[in-house]
Amino acid sequence: MSSLHTFDDSHLLSLLENSNANAFDVLYNRYWDRVLSLAYRKTGDLMEAENIVQDVFVSLWKRRKSLKITSDFSNYLFISVKYRTLKFLAKKASARSISLDLASDLLDNSTQEYLEFEEIRERLEILVDKLPEMGRLVYKMKSEDKSYKEIAAELNISEKAVDAHLLRARRKLRVELGSFLGCFFL
Template structure:
């Protein structure tokens, strides 16, 4: 009887329904969200929606169960939005951490590259030229041999020696750098 009055737009029927059920559905919402303010908004939205749809409502179960299910779906939407916000915030923090880490990596790389450049500068001039031709200009052993007038075997031997020297000096640098 109360629902039919409500469906016909009776304000006092709506007030009675609200007064009978709002505490129970609010309690349910607070249990699920852990957030009283958000739960109050959810319950208010459910009752406003009920009022707006009062002429079209077809409730086939107990009214209290209908309200609980309505609140449940709104709670799920709320929790989903909160989760998305939290994930977005975590992504922002992660992006910041990645940027921060990449900056440090860049600085470390620059320091390593600078040390490599110093080591190459300490090499005999011919060894430094051959190394730069190979590593920086991408020239093959044959092209370097043609350019310098050396044999390919001599170029290869020179590069092997140079790489050993560089590796040894960089290992010393890196062991001190990493500590």
């Protein structure tokens, strides 16, 4: 194999065509660093650059019997690596575009859901304001996480009365919101 190092690329390619693995090794070792450097500069990802260069050399070995290189081998190799790099970058850009489209769709959906939530929240506030005074007070105080005991003490009513007012307020809101939501989601 040591004598093959002195051969030029065209002679090595003719040996490669006859499945000479040593000729392949010489070409591989002769160009690996340079084409890896090119792929790395273009991708910015060493692992991906190594994969690209490896794919080019694997393809070279697989097509060794039918390969007809009419120009300089180094040009052929650099063009092959550039092509595969461009293919990788296009695939990456496409994946990023799809990802951005999905993110955009999710944002659009979350924005729509937020607007719907805001509309429901505003409707709830209007309905709470329409409740009878005691029911409205009890409902708002309970919404502030006050206990039945605290509400009863503040309004000077029994805990049982707090429960009754809250039950009536919730029932009325459920009915009113139910009809609103039914129209809203149709």
